[in-house]
Amino acid sequence: MATSSNAALSMAKPAAVAPAAPRGQARVAIQVSGMTCAACQARVQKTLSASPGVLDANVNLMTAEASVSYDPALVSPEALAAQVRSTGYGAALSRDGADALAEQDAARAREFRELRAKALVALGAGAVAMIASMPLMAVHAHLGLGAPADPFMRWSMRVLNPPLSLSLPWLYAVPPWALTVGLLALTTAVMAWAGRHFYTRAWAAFRHHSADMNTLIAVGTGAAYVLSLVATVAPGFFVARGVPPDVYYEAVVLIIALILVGNMLEARAKRQTSTALRGLMQLQPRTARLVRDDVELDVAVDQVQVGDVVVVRPGERLPVDGEILSGVSAVDESMLTGEPLPVEKRAGDRVIGATVNGAGALRYRATGVGAGTVLAHIVKLMREAQGSRAPIQRLADRISGIFVPVVLSLSIATFVVWFVAADAAPAVRAFAAAVAVLVIACPCAMGLAVPTAVMVATGKGAELGVLIKGGEALERAHAIDTVVLDKTGTITEGKPSVTDVVLAPGATVGEDVLVALVAAVERASEHPLAAAISAHAAGRNLGAMEVQAFESVTGRGARGAVGGHVVLVGNQALLAAEGITTEPLDARAAELADRGRTAVFAAVDGVLAGLLAIADEIRPTSRDAIARLRRMGLEVVMLTGDTRRAAEVVARAAGVERVVAGVMPEGKVAEVERLQRDGRVVAMVGDGINDAPALARADVGIAMGSGTDIAVEASDVTLMRPDLRAVADAIALSRRTMRTMRQNLFWAFAYNVVGIPIAAGALYPAFGLLLSPVLASAAMAGSSVSVVTNSLRLRRFRGA
Amino acid sequence: MEPSEIFVVVAGVAAIGWVNWYFFLAERRKGAVQAKVGATGFQQVVIRVEGGYTPARVRLRAGQPTRLVFDRREDSSCSEEVVIPEFGIRCFLPAHQRTGIDLPAKRAGAYEFTCGMGMLRGSLVVEDA
Numbered sequence: 001m002a003t004s005s006n007a008a009l010s011m012a013k014p015a016a017v018a019p020a021a022p023r024g025q026a027r028v029a030i031q032v033s034g035m036t037c038a039a040c041q042a043r044v045q046k047t048l049s050a051s052p053g054v055l056d057a058n059v060n061l062m063t064a065e066a067s068v069s070y071d072p073a074l075v076s077p078e079a080l081a082a083q084v085r086s087t088g089y090g091a092a093l094s095r096d097g098a099d100a101l102a103e104q105d106a107a108r109a110r111e112f113r114e115l116r117a118k119a120l121v122a123l124g125a126g127a128v129a130m131i132a133s134m135p136l137m138a139v140h141a142h143l144g145l146g147a148p149a150d151p152f153m154r155w156s157m158r159v160l161n162p163p164l165s166l167s168l169p170w171l172y173a174v175p176p177w178a179l180t181v182g183l184l185a186l187t188t189a190v191m192a193w194a195g196r197h198f199y200t201r202a203w204a205a206f207r208h209h210s211a212d213m214n215t216l217i218a219v220g221t222g223a224a225y226v227l228s229l230v231a232t233v234a235p236g237f238f239v240a241r242g243v244p245p246d247v248y249y250e251a252v253v254l255i256i257a258l259i260l261v262g263n264m265l266e267a268r269a270k271r272q273t274s275t276a277l278r279g280l281m282q283l284q285p286r287t288a289r290l291v292r293d294d295v296e297l298d299v300a301v302d303q304v305q306v307g308d309v310v311v312v313r314p315g316e317r318l319p320v321d322g323e324i325l326s327g328v329s330a331v332d333e334s335m336l337t338g339e340p341l342p343v344e345k346r347a348g349d350r351v352i353g354a355t356v357n358g359a360g361a362l363r364y365r366a367t368g369v370g371a372g373t374v375l376a377h378i379v380k381l382m383r384e385a386q387g388s389r390a391p392i393q394r395l396a397d398r399i400s401g402i403f404v405p406v407v408l409s410l411s412i413a414t415f416v417v418w419f420v421a422a423d424a425a426p427a428v429r430a431f432a433a434a435v436a437v438l439v440i441a442c443p444c445a446m447g448l449a450v451p452t453a454v455m456v457a458t459g460k461g462a463e464l465g466v467l468i469k470g471g472e473a474l475e476r477a478h479a480i481d482t483v484v485l486d487k488t489g490t491i492t493e494g495k496p497s498v499t500d501v502v503l504a505p506g507a508t509v510g511e512d513v514l515v516a517l518v519a520a521v522e523r524a525s526e527h528p529l530a531a532a533i534s535a536h537a538a539g540r541n542l543g544a545m546e547v548q549a550f551e552s553v554t555g556r557g558a559r560g561a562v563g564g565h566v567v568l569v570g571n572q573a574l575l576a577a578e579g580i581t582t583e584p585l586d587a588r589a590a591e592l593a594d595r596g597r598t599a600v601f602a603a604v605d606g607v608l609a610g611l612l613a614i615a616d617e618i619r620p621t622s623r624d625a626i627a628r629l630r631r632m633g634l635e636v637v638m639l640t641g642d643t644r645r646a647a648e649v650v651a652r653a654a655g656v657e658r659v660v661a662g663v664m665p666e667g668k669v670a671e672v673e674r675l676q677r678d679g680r681v682v683a684m685v686g687d688g689i690n691d692a693p694a695l696a697r698a699d700v701g702i703a704m705g706s707g708t709d710i711a712v713e714a715s716d717v718t719l720m721r722p723d724l725r726a727v728a729d730a731i732a733l734s735r736r737t738m739r740t741m742r743q744n745l746f747w748a749f750a751y752n753v754v755g756i757p758i759a760a761g762a763l764y765p766a767f768g769l770l771l772s773p774v775l776a777s778a779a780m781a782g783s784s785v786s787v788v789t790n791s792l793r794l795r796r797f798r799g800a
Numbered sequence: 801m802e803p804s805e806i807f808v809v810v811a812g813v814a815a816i817g818w819v820n821w822y823f824f825l826a827e828r829r830k831g832a833v834q835a836k837v838g839a840t841g842f843q844q845v846v847i848r849v850e851g852g853y854t855p856a857r858v859r860l861r862a863g864q865p866t867r868l869v870f871d872r873r874e875d876s877s878c879s880e881e882v883v884i885p886e887f888g889i890r891c892f893l894p895a896h897q898r899t900g901i902d903l904p905a906k907r908a909g910a911y912e913f914t915c916g917m918g919m920l921r922g923s924l925v926v927e928d929a
Contacts, residue, residue, distance in 0.1 A: 033897050064869075064898035092897075104880070104892040111877055201876045204851025209826055212851075212878060212919055267877065387883050387890030389918075397918050405823035409816045416812035420805050447917035470888065 025055060028077040030066040032059065033090035040089065047087050051075060066091075101274070101281055108271045115264035118194035122257035125190045129183055129250035134161050135172045136179055140244050152772030153250070180232045183249040187225065195221065195256040211404035213444050219408065220438035220773065221255050224248040227431060243427055248435075248773075255439055255777040262781020266444070269788035273452050275795075276459025277382050283335055283354040284375060288319035291363070304369045312362045320353040321368030329360030336378065337721035338465025338729075381467050381718075385458040388470025392741055393450040396748070400446045407441040407756070414760040429761075432773060436759035440776035441752055444784040449744035452791035457737040460797050465720035466730045473716035475741075477700045477734035479681045483629055483727065484672060484694075486686040487640035487647065490704055491626075491654050491724070492616040494687070496529055498536035499597055500613035505584050507609045512542055514610050518602050520545040520562040521569045525552060529600060529614050536612075557600070568603040575601050575608065585611050596649035618654050625724030626655045628800050632728060635680075639663050639671055668694035685727055702727055728800035736797055744787045751783045832857035832925055835866060842867040842902070849879050849893060853913075853922035860926045866903040868913075868924075872896065881916030884924075890916070 035041055041059050048057035048066060053074030059066045068080055077093050084091035137157050165172055191199070195217075202218035205211055228247035231238055235245035287298050291309040301319045304310070309325065312318055318331070330342035333355045342358050345351055351364055354375040368374065411434045418430030454471040461468045468474050485491050501511050509517070519537035522530035524547050537544075547560040547567075556577070557570015568575060572582045580603045582589070589599035589611060597615040601608065629636050638656040640647045640663065647661035660671055668684075672694050675682045684691065684698035695701030695715050703715035704722050719726040759776050763769040801809075833855035835845040843864050848854040849872040860866055870882055875895035882901070883890045893899045903924075911924040 031897060064871075065900065101892075103894055107875075107880065107892075107895065108877075111875075197876065201851060201874065201878070204874060204876075206851070208850075208852030208854060208856070209823055210852045210920065211823055214876075214878075383890060384888040387885065387888050389883070389885040393918065397914075400919055401921070402824070405819050408819045408823075412812050412815045412819070416809055419808045420801070443919065444917070447919050451917060 025069055026072045027067065027069050028080065028093065030068060030077070030081050030084060031092045032064050032066050032084055033092070035059075035064060035089055043087055044084055044089060047083055048080065051080065051083050054080070101278060105271070105278065108267060112264060112267045112271070115260055115267055119257060119260035119264050122190050122194040122253060122260055125186055125194075126250065126254040126257040129186055129253045130156065131160070131164060131168070132171070132179055132183055132186075133247070133250045134164050135174065136176055136183075136247065137161070138165070138172070139176050140246065151770050152774045180247055183247060184229065184232050187228070187249040187252050190253050190256060191221065191225065194260060198256070198259075211408065213404075213442070215404055216407060216438045216441055216443075217255070217259055219411075220435045220777075221252045223431070223438075224252050224255075224435055224773070228252070241427075243425060246428060251435075251772075251774050254774045258774070258777045258781050259439075262785055265781075265785045266448075266788055269785060269792060270448075270452070272792055272795075273455040273788070274386075274459065276456075276463055277379065277386070280335075280375065280379055280382065280462060283317070285317045285319045285354070289313075302370060304366055306366055306369055306372075308366045310364050310366055312357045312364070314357060314359050314361060316357050318351055318353050318355050318357060318362075318364075320366045321373045322351055322353075322364035322366045324349050324351060324362055324364045327360055327362040327364075329362050330358035331362075332356040332358065333721075336374065336465070338463070338726065339721040339723065378462060378467060378720075381469070382458055382462055385468055385470045385474075386455050388454070388472060390450050390454055390471030390475045390741065392475055392738075392745070393471070396446045396449055396745060399749075400443050403441070403443040403446070403752075407437065410756060410760065411435075411437040418761060429770075433759065433761045433770065436771050436773045436776040437756055439773055440755045440759040440771070440780050442748075442755075442780045442783045445748035445751060445787045446745070448784055448787050448791075449748045450741050452788050453737050453741045453744060453794065456791050456794040457733060457740075457797075460794055461730065461733055464726065464729050464733070464799055465723075466726050466733065467718040467720065468730065468734075469716045469718075473700060474734050474737055476681075477683065477717065477731055478738035480634065480683045480700055480731055480734075482635045482637060482675055482680040482682045483731075484637045484639055484675065484682055484684045484698065485626075485656070485724070486668070486684075486691055486694075487638055487642065487650060488616060489687045489690075490685055491622045491638060491650065491656075492618050493722075494616065496532040496614050496616050498532055498612050499615050499617060500592065501610065502585060502588055502613070503610040504608045507604075508607060509604055509609055511610075512540060514602060514604070515540060515612070516542040516545055517562050517565060517567045517604060517609075518569050518600070518612060520547045521550065521558050521560045521567050523547065524550040524560065525558045527558075529598070532614050533600070533612060565604050566606065569600060572601065575603055578603065578606070580606060580608055582608060582611075584608060594649065596646060596653065618650060619722065619724065621723045621725050622654050625726075625728055628725065628728040629731075630655075632731065632800065634731070637675070639668055641665070665690060666693075669697045672697045683727070683731070685724070702730065725800070732800035733794075733797055737794060740791055740794055744790055747790070748783065748787055751779075755779055755783075832859045834859045835861075837861075837864070841865065844869065846871055846898070847922065848873060849882075849920075850874050851876075851879075852920050856922040858922070858924050860906070860924055862908045862926050862928045863905045865905050866924075868901045868903065869898050870901065871898045878917065879915050879920060882913055883916060883918070884911065884913045886911045 032044055035044065044066060045057055045059040048054055048068055053071045054068055055071065056069040057066060070080065081091040081093055134157060138161055198214045198217045202214040205215060228249050231245035231247050238245040285301055288301050288304045289296055289298050289311045290304065291311055296311055304320050310319060310322060324345055324347050326347055328346045331345050331351060332342045333339055333352060336352055336355060353373045414437050415430045415434035418433050419426045422429045454474060457474055458468050488494050501515060503511060515537050519533050522533045545562050547562050550560040552558045553570060553574055556574035559568045568578060575582055582601050592599055592613045597613040599611045599613050601611045603609055626636050636656050637658045637660060638651050639660050642661055644661040647659050651659045663671055668691060672682055672684055682698045683700040683702055684694045685702045685704060686695055687704055695703060700717060701715040702717040702719065704719045717730050759771045761770055833845060835843040835858055837843045843860055844867045845858050846869045849870050870893050872879060872893040872895055881890055881892055887903055889901060891901055906926050908926050908928045912921060913924065914921045
């Protein structure tokens with residue numbers, strides 16, 4: 001992917017221009033259809049300009065778009081569109097992403113209904129045509145003109161003819177010419193209604209010097225139709241040359257019917273490839289409840305502005321992103337981050353729009369609205385990913401580009417060879433084989449093989465909280481053999497926290513008092529560990545106490561007077577200098593150090609009171625995730641700036657065997673390159689901000705986000721939750737997808753490589769086997785449906 | 801070989817030759833269309849979508865934003881989406897409507913656009929002015 005600038009991203013949707021406008025003025029873009037000339041343009045523009053509330057209207061003929069500035073107090077966009085319609089032209093408001101998808105859905109649903117109706121009618125007509133042809137074939141056989149060349153018809157005649165002649169004797173009494181004319185009428189009707197689009201589209205493509213699936217169907221059925229027509233109108237022409245005047249009406253109708261059935265199933269399956277994206281878009285609530293001037297009011301979600309105060313009741317969906325002002329609640333973010341457990345949120349925490357509030361009520365300030373929300377960002381990324389292309393598709397692209405003309409050539413060659421080589425009825429057999437070649441060949445399966453898999457896989461990834469940037473990233477990720485994990489913030493939480501509070505034997509204070517006293521001193525300090533202690537005290541709901549006579553002792557700790565007590569907080573050296581021994585707690589401190597935790601001692605009024613252990617804890621999911629990665633056959637490497645000793649403590653706890661310690665931030669890139677020089681395919685997992693260069697350098701850069709902010713520029717894959725298990729999910733998904741794409745391509749190619757020669761009659765010399773055009777069309781219809789269905793199986797992926 | 805067979809062989813070879821000429825060679829001769837620069841600073845071109853893209857080759861100036869207007873004159877599902885991989889765009893084109901797609905300025909080079917399934921194709925040739 002070359003660019004992903006915001007400009008490019010916003011363009012993935014149809015241009016909907018709504019720049020910021022002064023209050024009392026808004027802009028809207030209206031799509032106008034039906035304008036053909038400058039006069040039309042002028043008429044629409046005049047009508048719009050004259051409408052009340054319109055400040056300025058500008059109609060562009062080329063883009064078929066009207067850009068209107070209006071006063072929202074006087075007129076609504078819908079009313080403006082209605083104004084345009086009143087002039088006789090079509091008008092639609094510009095679509096945002098969700099509406100575009102809805103429109104696409106509607107178009108697909110319409111297509112499906114239309115195809116279903118056509119397929120059912122054509123199938124019915126096919127059955128009628130089949131029955132009506134039986135007496136005709138019986139007559140031909142009776143006249144000694146031989147059995148039909150089409151094996152499918154020969155078989156159906158053997159099976160159907162005897163019962164039919166008994167049950168429908170009147171049909172056999174109808175003169176053959178009447179039957180033939182009846183079949184001609186039926187076939188013409190089916191072609192003109194149900195099969196019409198094959199011919200119009202084939203013609204449109206032909207005029208552009210291109211050919212597609214419609215070309216094959218149109219030429220195949222068209223040739224059969226013309227031949228049958230001649231046999232109907234001038235049977236003598238055939239009889240004089242010793243060829244039975246066979247008609248292929250039933251084949252034409254059945255071919256059209258079967259291909260319509262295939263298209264219908266394909267349309268439905270294709271729609272299902274975008275269910276994940278549709279699901280995400282439907283998460284967006286339509287309205288938000290705001291507090292303005294102390295009054296709660298419901299407004300449309302697109303009216304919410306940054307800074308508005310939003311109120312969410314228990315169980316409601318959050319309309320936009322924001323920062324909590326008051327209230328405590330567990331919020332279910334699983335739909336966006338894949339995190340299964342609700343996340344506890346309180347004042348100051350950030351929340352994401354489209355997530356579901358738990359049992360508490362929340363009041364928050366909107367920080368992200370419209371296109372600025374996390375949800376909009378995810379949707380944009382997904383659409384972008386689905387617009388990308390996997391390199392594996394190149395082969396399919398090259399072949400499908402030349403496929404149809406090559407098949408046309410093969411079909412002609414088949415006719416020539418059969419005509420020259422056949423021992424009996426050369427023209428008829430040559431014709432049947434040539435038509436079979438046309439209707440069995442299927443370029444669609446090749447075209448669908450890769451994109452449908454990419455669509456389903458990126459959608460599945462998003463459901464799991466894994467955003468994959470596109471087909472290329474998806475494809476590269478399957479080859480990963482080495483996963484490099486940044487330590488701080490990736491394997492660990494990334495911020496120190498208090499893990500243990502240990503009271504000294506005979507301490508004069510309780511745990512809570514100790515923490516409160518230490519926190520009071522530390523609050524005045526600027527030491528990095530101080531923040532962890534303050535946060536811990538806040539988490540215990542301990543009231544803040546005042547510190548007096550605070551004094552920082554560089555490199556050792558701090559002292560102060562809190563509530564009449566003299567409090568010392570620091571290392572062994574600080575306490576020793578005051579003549580206080582830490583000996584009763586030394587063993588415990590050493591044990592904690594072995595687990596990567598740092599002990600901070602505290603003395604109250606000259607007596608050792610206890611210690612607080614502080615550590616950057618390993619995320620609870622990391623150990624399990626690393627075990628999974630290793631089970632998948634991946635080598636896991638931990639990268640850190642820490643000393644080897646400290647790094648190894650973490651590595652041991654996390655289950656990582658290979659550690660690269662003492663790496664400066666800029667050294668991470670070199671480390672990734674060194675692994676790549678060893679022939680490794682490297683995935684780098686980091687936080688996306690400090691690790692951006694290494695993420696960009698790695699074969700696949702995986703950025704671990706927190707859900708509230710997505711740092712994606714440098715990464716190929718973004719995890720929506722800080723959980724390394726999602727890395728395993730991403731790689732496993734990529735492997736599954738790659739397998740699906742290969743299966744699809746294999747089947748699509750193999751199908752044509754095997755099917756076309758069989759249809760051409762390659763098996764005839766050895767086995768006497770010929771493929772009927774009707775069966776060939778059934779095979780063709782089945783092949784593209786099976787490819788899409790195989791891609792849809794990816795939806796069942798459940799993570800590594 | 802009978803005369804009829806000779807006729808079929810000759811006609812068949814001629815037909816194959818014509819098919820390959822028509823679909824592979826004849827279209828090459830059609831030139832690219834240069835996008836026009838509008839008052840908005842965008843260079844614009846209307847591409848008709850009907851069984852293919854007309855024009856299929858569009859010449860653009862480097863370093864200038866572009867608006868491609870796809871005028872879809874059919875409802876064939878084959879052309880319902882246009883994909884421009886270099887720009888990460890997959891866009892639905894409603895039937896019988898014009899849909900504008902804006903592209904940021906690009907460096908010189910050739911960029912492909914295709915239908916959703918990669919069957920119909922066209923190219924954007926970006927050239928230094």
